[in-house]
Amino acid sequence: ADQLATDVRINRQTVVSHLEVEPLAYAVPFGRPKDCHPALPSILRREGICYALLATHGWNDGSVSPYRLHRDPVHASHSVDYLRSILHGCFDWRG
16 A cells, blocks of 8 residues: 555656646556555545546446546557447446
8 A cells, every 4th residue: 555655646746747737537557446456545535636547347427436437448459430439438338
């Protein structure tokens, strides 16, 4: 947890120094639920970060923690048609 807190703090400071904005969201590296350390929400809150995004399909409604939000993963191998289908809601389903 200590190393994670250090990494999050350094990453936030890097974003602030390069972009001159405070980040509100954190994309979880690799994006799988098992990649979320139990201390991540409290670490992010201390750094002023309001959301954490996983790379999992799903519906973000009121029952989803703001520190475990779903997002559609995008890979370099995806075609333009595949990306277009994501943007048009092909994964907007409840599961």
